[in-house]
Amino acid sequence: MQRHFADYIFRSYRKRKAINALMCGLLVLAATLAIFPLFSVFGYVVAQGYSALNWEFFTAVPKPVGEIGGGMANALLGTCTLVALASLIGIPWGVSVALYLSEYGGKQGRGRFAGVVRFSADMLSSIPSIIVGLFVYALVVITMRRFSAVAGGLALGILMIPTVCRTTEELLRMIPEHIREAGLALGLPRWKVILWIILKGSRGPITTGIMLSIARVSGETAPLLFTAFNNRFWQSGLDQPIASLPVQIYTYAISPYDDWHRQAWAGALLLVMLVFAMNLLTRVVFNSGGNSKKQGGN
Amino acid sequence: MYSLLSTQNLSASFGSTQVLKNIQMDFDEFTVSAIIGPSGCGKSTFIRCLNRLHEEVAEASATGKVLLQGHDIYASDVDPVAIRRKIGMVFQKPNPFPSLSIFDNVAIGLKLAGVRRGAILRETVERSLKLAALWEEVKDKLNSQGTSLSGGQQQRLCIARALAVEPSVLLMDEPTSALDPISTAKIEELMTELKKTVTIVIVTHNMQQAARISDKTAFFLLGEMIEYGETSELFTAPKDQRTERYITGRFG
Amino acid sequence: MRFKLNRKKREVHLGDRVFAFILKVPSVALVLLLVSIAYYLFRNALPVIHKQGWSFVTTSVWDPVNDVYGALPVVYGTVVSSFIAILISTPLSVGVALFLTEIAPTRVGRVVGFLVEMLAAIPSVVYGLWGIFVLAPWLRTTVEPFLAKTMGFLPFFQGAPYGVGMLAAGIILAIMITPTISSISREIFNAIPRVQREAALALGSTRWEMMRLSVLQSARRGIIGAVILGLGRALGETMAVTMLIGNRHEVSASLFAPGSTMASIIANEYAEATSDVHVAALVEVGLLLFAVTFVINSLARLFISRGFRWGAPSNSPGGAK
Structure with a gap:
């Protein structure tokens, strides 16, 4: 009986080893396949976009349909304007919600109201961004009776709140309790401890977290389609339609003109560079800040 | 009696820190050997080298030889997976597989090995659970989750799981440190029973436990084996001064 | 005093x-x-x-001229394109997560993990651009003719290869939700204590058997949560899909055929909708989309938080004692 069993093990072992090798191979393949699109997208964006990046691209506004040339200067400025407006709304709102959750949200932020707030933030970050566009349209565009930079900025600002809030809250939570207690032990009221010790102490990482959310919204297109709309000329005021890089890329990409396609690639190159740079920077700051994420195991 | 398991010049490290230095030990068949020492002395790492589990930790490495029935398990053509079927292990904290029933927790080793015959599985599960002195307590609920048992029962379940594949050596890494005194007593009782069929190497931080259950005892300190001998001798007449200081409670 | x-x-x-x-x-x-x-x-x-x-929601005619609106085709397009995405992305993402936590050496894992995260950072409109000029032509000239030849007896793979269409949208969605599913799966795998894995290894299981026994078994619930979350992303994804799905208001069995989704029809028609009922119809599509993603994401949250059964004190010292 015992021998018989040992034989059994020996016979099936070769097959198990083969399955093991096969599955491990498949996992490596899965990882390769998953990151392949990144290289392809990046490669094409660089290859196609680089040739269209020239002085005119950064300084000129679009030429009328059919004429070769022109640039995306107005769209670049427009994106900057929209992101600035969004930051005015999203950053203070997001940071104060994060502060509330981490400092007043009950024990370890698990109070009941804190739970509702966190749930709302989660839902806000996961509903499709185009829905936020619909909301802002109803709220601002219908009231003002025109598409405007303000409407676009508000839509992007709303989208920023959950991202800013989550990264900030995570960072605040990393600050050990004894730091707060040290401040309280000095006889400082809690709000002073929060403002001068907690917030000031982690402003570096919080700033990077915020930059990441800026990078994210600067690529948003869908909520701008019927809030900021688009504009072929330089912007004339915050209550007027405004061009933006992503919307311009979209418009050019689905157009039938080769020259516009080239410019769409160039715009995409700028956008991708911006996003990658921000992400890399965040990675560097977070990893060197001593608060790197816990690795599995030890 | 020849040595079933022995080590020659076994050294182990994590990254650049060496935690074991040139360990030479022999374990005889059907004995219980205990390894004692203050925490951080490398005793856990040592038994994890015996079934090549040590190398599964990132940046961990081991050199030297571990001979099982005269064959070096660290030889380049030896598969660690095959070794671990011959050398079973029980861990500090009971770790039954969470989503498996009591029956499957014991049968899993055989199932992995390709045993599909229900009769063989049932027979082995019953025999292993009886060996682990758990059969009477669970025979009516073999289909409930392994994690539903109490801590002491879970640990005996883990022992049954290890025994089911009929290993020749059973490594136990502080198997009772997470258990209450009654469960501990049960497992100690069990070990004296088990050594009739399997060779046991146990790491323990509890000297009384070592004295109660083992035939031979080794004392480790700072990654070195200081002394190894018959348990009765080591505890009554230690040869090394450091051993004496440890067993009389003057350090760590 | x-x-x-x-x-x-x-x-x-x-x-x-x-x-x-x-x-x-x-x-x-x-x-x-x-x-x-x-x-x-x-x-x-x-x-x-x-x-x-x-x-x-039960009729298919979408006629702004006569103010008759039936959203069935967009619901169908949303479900089918998301389903394709989940079908492709689930094995891929779980594979990536297993690769990162169980196989890859630390340094390789860090780089690959970063690259997968970068996939999530690329703006949707850039995926759309890449899809129009790289993915769609490749599908039209290579993949779709091949599928038609080998599996053309199925209704899904019949008809002219357009390139843009349901299949293209599904593939681009798969690429876009892979980082979501894999990063959550990875976190869940990491939360499984090391002793669980060692229990399997000590029994003499191979690495793959260990993954099945100790990792996938314990993480089932969490993986389901991650997939549901990915589904939520896919349902609402707008730009890349709008650029790749072909925007035709029709229910067609063939995956090669163009279609449209709830998000894409809003993106396409809202700014130009003139009649009040047309606007309201698009808003109702948005309302449905909101409700669906709300439910889906709540569900995912439930699964994921329960998926971290092992998140508690992981005092598995891994042997360094």
């Missing part, structure tokens, strides 16, 4: 109360924001809800 202490304490309390209030206002406002999004959507969809009732 005692009196003085008391007075000071009250002062501190006052400052704290004011500060807490100042912080509470935006938090309350955030909750209200979510509620008012739902409210505005509902209110602005009312004209078409009154006019058409349930026929809105």
Whole structure:
């Protein structure tokens, strides 16, 4: 009986080893396949976009349909304007919600109201961004009776709140309790401890977290389609339609003109560079800040 | 009696820190050997080298030889997976597989090995659970989750799981440190029973436990084996001064 | 002495109360924001809800000229394109997560993990651009003819290869949700204590058997949560899909055929919608999309938080003792 069993093990072992090798191979393949699109997208964006990046691209506004040339200067400025407006709304709102959750949200932020707030933030970050566009349209565009930079900025600002809030809250939570207690032990009221010790102490990482959310919204297109709309000329005021890089890329990409396609690639190159740079920077700051994420195991 | 398991010049490290230095030990068949020492002395790492589990930790490495029935398990053509079927292990904290029933927790080793015959599985599960002195307590609920048992029962379940594949050596890494005194007593009782069929190497931080259950005892300190001998001798007449200081409670 | 202490304490309390209030206002406002999004959507969809009732979701004719709206094709397009995405992305993402946590050496894992995260950072419109000029031509000239030749007997793989269409949308969605599913799976795998894995290894299981036994078994619930979350992303993804799905209001069995999704029809028609009912119809599509993603994401949250059964104290010292 015992021998018989040992034989059994020996016979099936070769097959198990083969399955093991096969599955491990498949996992490596899965990882390769998953990151392949990144290289392809990046490669094409660089290859196609680089040739269209020239002085005119950064300084000129679009030429009328059919004429070769022109640039995306107005769209670049427009994106900057929209992101600035969004930051005015999203950053203070997001940071104060994060502060509330981490400092007043009950024990370890698990109070009941804190739970509702966190749930709302989660839902806000996961509903499709185009829905936020619909909301802002109803709220601002219908009231003002025109598409405007303000409407676009508000839509992007709303989208920023959950991202800013989550990264900030995570960072605040990393600050050990004894730091707060040290401040309280000095006889400082809690709000002073929060403002001068907690917030000031982690402003570096919080700033990077915020930059990441800026990078994210600067690529948003869908909520701008019927809030900021688009504009072929330089912007004339915050209550007027405004061009933006992503919307311009979209418009050019689905157009039938080769020259516009080239410019769409160039715009995409700028956008991708911006996003990658921000992400890399965040990675560097977070990893060197001593608060790197816990690795599995030890 | 020849040595079933022995080590020659076994050294182990994590990254650049060496935690074991040139360990030479022999374990005889059907004995219980205990390894004692203050925490951080490398005793856990040592038994994890015996079934090549040590190398599964990132940046961990081991050199030297571990001979099982005269064959070096660290030889380049030896598969660690095959070794671990011959050398079973029980861990500090009971770790039954969470989503498996009591029956499957014991049968899993055989199932992995390709045993599909229900009769063989049932027979082995019953025999292993009886060996682990758990059969009477669970025979009516073999289909409930392994994690539903109490801590002491879970640990005996883990022992049954290890025994089911009929290993020749059973490594136990502080198997009772997470258990209450009654469960501990049960497992100690069990070990004296088990050594009739399997060779046991146990790491323990509890000297009384070592004295109660083992035939031979080794004392480790700072990654070195200081002394190894018959348990009765080591505890009554230690040869090394450091051993004496440890067993009389003057350090760590 | 005692009196003085008391007075000071009250002062501190006052400052704290004011500060807490100042912080509470935006938090309350955030909750209200979510509620008012739902409210505005509902209110602005009312004209078409009154006019058409349930026929809105059960009929297929979408005719802005005669003000008749049937959203069935967009619901169908949304479901099918997301389903394709999940089908492709689930094995891929779980594979990536297993590769990162169980196989890859630390350094390789860090680089690959970073690259996968970068996939999530690329803006949707850039995926759309890449899809139009790289993915769609490749599908048209290579993949779709091949599928038609080998599996053309199935209704899914019949008809002219357009390139843009349901399949293209599904593939681009798969690429876009892979980082979501894999990063959550990875976190869940990492939360499984090392002793679980060692229990399997010590029994003499191979690495793959260990993954099945100790990792996948314990993480089943969490993986389901991650996939549901990915589904939520896929349902609402707008730009890349709008650029790749071909935007035709039709239900077609063939995956090569163009279609449209709930998000894409809003993106395409909203800015140009003139009649009030047309606008309301698009808003009702948005309302449906909102409701669906809300439910899906709540469900995912439930699964994922329960998926971290092992998140508790992971005191598995891994042998370094």
